[in-house]
Amino acid sequence: MGVERANSLFHTQMHWFRLVMEFKYERLAQKCGTGYSPVPHFCRHRIMLFTIMRILFAILICLSAFSSGCDRATSGQTTSAPAKPAKTPKFKKVLVLGCDGMDPKLVRRLIDEGRMPNFAKLENQGGFKPMETSIPPQSPVAWSNFITGANPGVHGVFDFIHRDFTPTKAANNVQPRPSTSISLPAPTPWSTFTIGNYNFTTSHLNPFAAGAETKLARMGVPFWDYLDERGIPIQMYKLAANYPPSESKHGHMCCLAGMGVPDALASLGTYQHFTTEPRAPIELGGGRRDRLARDFKDGSFVATLRGPKNEFLPTNPRTGEPPDMQKDLRVYRDPVNPCVKIKWTNEGVAGNTIKEVVMNEGEWSDWHEVHFLKTPAGPTLAAMVRFYLQEVSSQRIRLYVSPLNFIPTNSAAVISEPPEFVAEIGEAIGPFYTQGFAESFKARHFNDINDEEYRVQADIVLDESMKMLDYALERYVDGVLFFYFSGTDLQSHIFWWDSDRPHPFRSPEDTRKYFGVIARIYERMDEALGRCMASMGDDTTYIVMSDHGFGNFRRQFGLNTWLRENGYLDSSDDVFSSKTNWANTKAYGLGINGLYVNLKGREALGSVDPADRDALLDEITEKLLAVVDPEEPDVHPIRRVYRSDTTYSGKEKGNAPDLVIGYEKDYRSSWQTGLGHFDKMVISDNKEAWSADHCIAHDLVPGILLCNRRIQLESPALIDVAPSILAEFGIATPKSMEGRSFLPQATGSAP
Amino acid sequence: MSFILDIITRVMNLFGDAVFAALSFFSPAVALVTLSAVIGWLMLLIWGWTSNQTAIKEVRNQIAAHLLSTRLFKDNLAVTFRAQRMILWYAMKLMGHSLKPMIIMAVPFVLVMSQIGLRYEFRPFQPGEPIPVTVTLKPLNEQPGSGKSTSAPSIDDKNEPMKNALVAIGSQLKMPGDVTRDRFDPCRAIPERTSDWRLSASAIGEHPLEFGQDDDIVQMPLYVGESLERISSLRGGHWFDRILYSAEASIPPDSAFESIRIVYPSRDTPIFGYKIHWLVTLFVLSIVFALVIKPFTKVHI
Incomplete structure (x- = not known):
């Protein structure tokens, strides 16, 4: 308001200024003898008024400055959350707490043990039920079910990994790609030219030129569209399967995207690990290992942090890609104490900034900005990292560097709707993990960090989420508030083990200890719910939900190897390559649960006639269900095989895998299957740290549904949540949704 | 050199301490606005004392007159072009007349700025802060x-x-x-x-x-x-x-x-709700205040 008043006053002043200038012209004309008349009397009043207005303007500036600056300037800090707007709620209040992977069995046990009092309170007020998950029970699929209130045939997300439909004959268009977003390359520029070592295109000179683009691949109508068009506010934090965030058509939706947001390398999270041990640099899917090289000029060590590709540099003819941008981190080791100082320079067009961080052994740093200058004249890519000094001694150093995350207040990618929403959060709570998969499970998977280190890192993520939740509650007035927690899933993948059988590598004590970590996270979810209840009051509808539950992952099934052994897939290579005989291949596995027929007219090198498809699918289904584990002959690793043409409905079902494999508990597809690779054996032990999973038969891993109002459905499903939210605002279930509301519809009009 | 600098900085520190002791009852934002007003006023006074006011007045009159002539004789291209050339010439003369007061003001201004900077560039730590x-x-x-x-x-x-x-x-x-x-x-x-x-x-x-x-x-x-x-x-x-x-x-x-x-944390002194560097705030506000006070001092700038 202060600024508006100042503007208004400024325009008034400008009006008077023009009048006085006219008067001055007259006076000067008189002096210069141009024959103008003497100063009219009314102009003197105008001068006086003009002076008074000047004084008033100055006073206004002072008052505005005082009112806007006094409170925060006193402490000099700006990190506190903004005060809760003093507004009266216009709409109903609905909270949806999404706890990814929260398992109903463990929740039941902890409620019964009295360790989740707020969950218990909700159950007593309304109810608690297992909630049917998606087919397959994978998070992108499940959260898309939640968002659209419809099955995957409508929203088109069938797995973490889809086939890339881009026609490339050599590989039979079966390359994997992420399921929820599609990267589109920049249009071919009109012309290119070189200055020094840098390549420029005409697109670089045109600020309006279209660049490379990432598009949301999830289809269907999200539930918030129906609320948005009625002016009902929706705030969503870290929502999964919504990157890039879909647009708010009427401006009432704010959304920070969660799972699916990449890091600054455009990957799902690539950490870097440095050590003085002599070892060759290695690229891992989601991680990079490098050596800390000693600088023999001054005795310090240099860690070369690798950034995104620099499109201004010439393409490497071997890789077909431009080189990575790099940043040298200089690491100084203390001669006595177990600590290091890391120093680097952030180059900028206007000048360089030297950054330093001092760390003790076993310590995680705060967030630190790292800037990559693409050309001497810009642009700069700014990202942020956390360091973790694992070990330092006179003999060696081990240093973990987190994936390069976007800086919330200066994000290089649009990760929220509206785009400035993420900056508002960052201003209020400071930097936080922006990448979708914030927990560094890849580093744990590749054994670059151990169980305890992973637990600490995941707790940092959870602490950041709790801080964000506090901010969300401060900001919330009415409408829908959705908040997502990832720790319940990504910590469970590593620490869950509820079997009497021995864990692949943990001692029984450690197995119990780390399974206890999951219980502690569930307790923190209870704490989060408690904070919401305290802030939002009793007139709020509380829904706590999870997308699926959890199970042990003890044995892995190599689907492509099984297909090869049974004569459905002909390849002498361990990946789909030129050695794959597609003419003799009837089916192949891609994605965690997907099996595709090599269909003529769909696959570029398809071999199966569409008329033979049904018979082939029946045959494969029968054989898969009959498979037994050679080490446990009474166990069938595959519990269900879903036919997509009968399981799904909707216009996207044609893109679904032909079969979706539902594994038995303790089993899952092998690590190689997901990307279309082969294993040495069809069934083998899973010896990875990732020792629990949920990508199995959907009836084995239901999610949870907890509500302070009576759940009217006997067996609620994920697709029922969106209609229930709409029902709370008096909106009947729209035609785009298949679910039914588990809550009675409030009075209101149908869409 | 070092001895002289030491004396100057000690004197300035004492002066700064006295001024900020008087302003200690206000919040930093209020103190900054107050300082801007005082500095704007002082700049105007020093300008008046150190500049050739008669010459500046004459030059400004000439500029205004030629501006007027461009308006009065806008149909006559020759007069308009001549007037524009003269405006440019007198504008340069005005800059020449401004040089002396600006040089004289530069030294005390830098010293005053450094004193304000000592208080506004950084803030003290909070208890518990690293x-x-x-x-x-x-x-x-x-x-x-x-x-x-x-x-x-x-x-x-x-x-x-x-x-x-x-x-x-x-x-x-x-x-x-x-x-x-x-x-x-x-x-x-x-x-x-x-x-x-x-x-x-x-x-x-x-x-x-x-x-x-x-x-x-x-x-x-x-x-x-x-x-x-x-x-x-x-x-x-x-x-x-x-x-x-x-x-x-x-x-x-x-x-x-x-x-x-x-490594002290930077101090944010928000003005109008925006985080603006204190130097920009001081510069803009002091000019605004100088312009406001000008009619009362009869100083020509």
Whole structure:
């Protein structure tokens, strides 16, 4: 308001200024003898008024400055959350707490043990039920079910990994790609030219030129569209399967995207690990290992942090890609104490900034900005990292560097709707993990960090989420508030083990200890719910939900190897390559649960006639269900095989895998299957740290549904949540949704 | 040079302390606006005293007259072009007349700015906030009592004396009871000749930190709290440091210390709800106030 008043006053002043200038012209004309008349009397009043207005303007500036600056300037800090707007709620209040992977069995046990009092309170007020998950029970699929209130045939997300439909004959268009977003390359520029070592295109000179683009691949109508068009506010934090965030058509939706947001390398999270041990640099899917090289000029060590590709540099003819941008981190080791100082320079067009961080052994740093200058004249890519000094001694150093995350207040990618929403959060709570998969499970998977280190890192993520939740509650007035927690899933993948059988590598004590970590996270979810209840009051509808539950992952099934052994897939290579005989291949596995027929007219090198498809699918289904584990002959690793043409409905079902494999508990597809690779054996032990999973038969891993109002459905499903939210605002279930509301519809009009 | 600078900075520090003591009842934002008003007024007065007001008045009249002629004779291209040329000429004359007062004002203005900067560039730490402190030693051949090496030692041989110096002198820190240090402090980077501490203070106030030992002791105060304090983030030995970081005296030339740096957080002084650097705020507001006051002073600018 202060600024508006100042503007208004400024325009008034400008009006008077023009009048006085006219008067001055007259006076000067008189002096210069141009024959103008003497100063009219009314102009003197105008001068006086003009002076008074000047004084008033100055006073206004002072008052505005005082009112806007006094409170925060006193402490000099700006990190506190903004005060809760003093507004009266216009709409109903609905909270949806999404706890990814929260398992109903463990929740039941902890409620019964009295360790989740707020969950218990909700159950007593309304109810608690297992909630049917998606087919397959994978998070992108499940959260898309939640968002659209419809099955995957409508929203088109069938797995973490889809086939890339881009026609490339050599590989039979079966390359994997992420399921929820599609990267589109920049249009071919009109012309290119070189200055020094840098390549420029005409697109670089045109600020309006279209660049490379990432598009949301999830289809269907999200539930918030129906609320948005009625002016009902929706705030969503870290929502999964919504990157890039879909647009708010009427401006009432704010959304920070969660799972699916990449890091600054455009990957799902690539950490870097440095050590003085002599070892060759290695690229891992989601991680990079490098050596800390000693600088023999001054005795310090240099860690070369690798950034995104620099499109201004010439393409490497071997890789077909431009080189990575790099940043040298200089690491100084203390001669006595177990600590290091890391120093680097952030180059900028206007000048360089030297950054330093001092760390003790076993310590995680705060967030630190790292800037990559693409050309001497810009642009700069700014990202942020956390360091973790694992070990330092006179003999060696081990240093973990987190994936390069976007800086919330200066994000290089649009990760929220509206785009400035993420900056508002960052201003209020400071930097936080922006990448979708914030927990560094890849580093744990590749054994670059151990169980305890992973637990600490995941707790940092959870602490950041709790801080964000506090901010969300401060900001919330009415409408829908959705908040997502990832720790319940990504910590469970590593620490869950509820079997009497021995864990692949943990001692029984450690197995119990780390399974206890999951219980502690569930307790923190209870704490989060408690904070919401305290802030939002009793007139709020509380829904706590999870997308699926959890199970042990003890044995892995190599689907492509099984297909090869049974004569459905002909390849002498361990990946789909030129050695794959597609003419003799009837089916192949891609994605965690997907099996595709090599269909003529769909696959570029398809071999199966569409008329033979049904018979082939029946045959494969029968054989898969009959498979037994050679080490446990009474166990069938595959519990269900879903036919997509009968399981799904909707216009996207044609893109679904032909079969979706539902594994038995303790089993899952092998690590190689997901990307279309082969294993040495069809069934083998899973010896990875990732020792629990949920990508199995959907009836084995239901999610949870907890509500302070009576759940009217006997067996609620994920697709029922969106209609229930709409029902709370008096909106009947729209035609785009298949679910039914588990809550009675409030009075209101149908869409 | 150093002696003169010392005198000037001491006087300015006393002056700054007196002014900010008077403003201590206000919040930093209010104090900054008040200072802008006073500086705007003083700038106007000095301008009036030091400039050739008659000449400026005449030049401005000429500019206005030629502006008027462009308006009156807009149909006559020759007159319009001539008027524009004369406007340009008189504008340059006006700049020439401005040179003298600007040069005269520059020195006191910089000194005043540095005093304000000492209070507005950084804020004191909050209790419990991590406090990074870095001590840099002089190169070995510049340290008191050291001789220049004639051989070409290996990296490790070359590092050994600096390592000893850092361990012996650069690692000595005495703190009051309200200040605690990180468990592995200090972290010494031998090639950088630095020792880094991470401290934490539990109480508000000025806490003296004492570095070094025996007869080579250098002190630097650590400020914790919320008030406007005269803060220099660096204490160095160079005369340039004395100007830029005038709150602290120079490190004696016979000391082994090159500099001591406490990395204070930047102070945000929001104006109109926006975070604007204090220098921009001061510059804009002082000009606004000068323009407001101008009609009462009859100064021509």
